[in-house]
Amino acid sequence: MNSREKVFSGPDRQLILRRFSIACILPLIIFALGCHSAGGRASGITLTLIDQGWPGSDPRLAPELEAFTRQTGIPVQILPAPETAVEQLATWRELLDSRAEVPDVYAIDTIWPRVLAENLIDLKLYVPAEEIAAHFPELIANYTVNGKLVALPYNMSEGLLFYRVDLLAKYGFGAPPKTWQELEAMATRIQEGERANGNKDFWGFVWEGAPSEALTCNALEWQVSEGGGTILDEQGRVTVNNPNAIHAWSMAAHWVGSISPPGVVAYKEWDAFNLWQAGKTAFMRNWTIAYLAARAENSPTREHFDVAPLPRGRAGFAATLGGNGYGVSRYSRHPREAAMLVRFLASPEEQASRKSTEPPTIPALYKNPDVLAAKPFLGRFLQVRGGEALRPSAPAGKMYPEVSRAYFLAVHSVLSQKQSAAQAASDLQRQLVTMLKAPGTSNANTLRSEAAVAAR
DSSP states (O other): OOTTOOOOOSTTHHHHHHHHHHHHHHHHHHHHHHHHHHOOSSSSOOEEEEOSSOTTTOGGGHHHHHHHHHHHSOOEEEEOOOSSHHHHHHHHHHHHHTTOSOOSEEEEETTOHHHHGGGBOOGGGTSOHHHHHTSOHHHHHHTEETTEEOOEEEEEEEOEEEEEHHHHHHTTOOSOOSBHHHHHHHHHHHHHHHHHTTOTTOEEEEOOOSSSHHHHHHHHHHHHHTTOOOSBOTTOOBOOOSHHHHHHHHHHHHHBTTTBOGGGGGOOHHHHHHHHHTTOEEEEEEOHHHHHHHTSTTOTTTTSEEEEOOOBOSSOOOEEEEEEEEEEBTTOSOHHHHHHHHHHHHSHHHHHHOSSOOOOSOGGGGGOHHHHHHOTHHHHHHHHOOSEEOOTHHHHGGGHHHHHHHHHHHHHHHHTTSSOHHHHHHHHHHHHHHHHTOOBOOOHHHHHHHHHHHHO
16 A cells, blocks of 8 residues: 555546556556567566566665576566556556556555456466465465466565553553553543643544545454454445444544544555654554654654554454565566566565565564564564454455445545444445445344454
């Protein structure tokens, strides 16, 4: 996900985005095609990869691609992506639907496999079974569509609760909150105390409330933990209009203006993080990458915080799963070599030596003492992960972007007090049933099943 993702509307939204995105990178595609024709230095091949960030601003891949070239003699060019996740997916779809020969390798977000699957190769034809089995099984399942493995996992992330250790101690709390009710009570107490001590713009809890994919992630964590399901069940039935989902949305709406700033309804990940870094909040929901930034050498919060699992609801604990992998285009001239690159990037050796501390996708690395010594955060991450709230990209299929957008707009209407939670859930239920031509249900057994999954 991109922290600066914009929201677009109108009947021509997708067409405009696709045309804009493809026009922006078309000169680079033409250049890459020329390089393909010219060939690489040693192998006669040059591969191209499109990532979810500009090479100048996201250097994570540069040393890895250089190492791949040293080992294989195959140069790799990185194509820049548009800025936002919406534009990125539009560009990926335009390129693949046009059967462009480049890029060879695409970054694949965890929620994109079913949107892009038909235009990606089956990596099981190129990757040994034992290498696939080395990754967390839920990640492999996520990237498998109708039996086809469309991407290998590169990194992973989950929602975490960040908390100020010093402030909890100051106000007599011995541990972070275990439930949403405890969070609200602790945030209220700390906020009142800090404001009484002169910190007038201090808030108890910040999170991502802007109408974007980030809100889908947050709202599903509230909703699943309260037993409200994941919008669609495994059979694709719409289940969102139920008392537990309505309760979860209402709970979060109550936070706005009380323990969370009114402006939280416009916050994305880095907006919340900036308030956290300024020392203006006791608790924050964010991703793994925020932990790394908050632990940086020059971070003002470096010595004053820790992370914990997100609070539990009435049904249990839930954290949204994030991350990305890499897949190979069906239209690549060099699928074998492109699959070699994907294997290299996803390999345990690369994940162990990676300069960043993004959590790896291979369980064995969390038990490797050398890896844990170099990246002590990984042991902490493994302690707090679990209870994933999976976004319904599998049952929604190619319609997931539209489903997510309808969902986060409905939740946002509740947070911004434009609709009651009950009215928004009812309207969303009808909208999704019509959009997906799917049956709707508020079957209590289905919801109890979702709650049981969240509690595990």
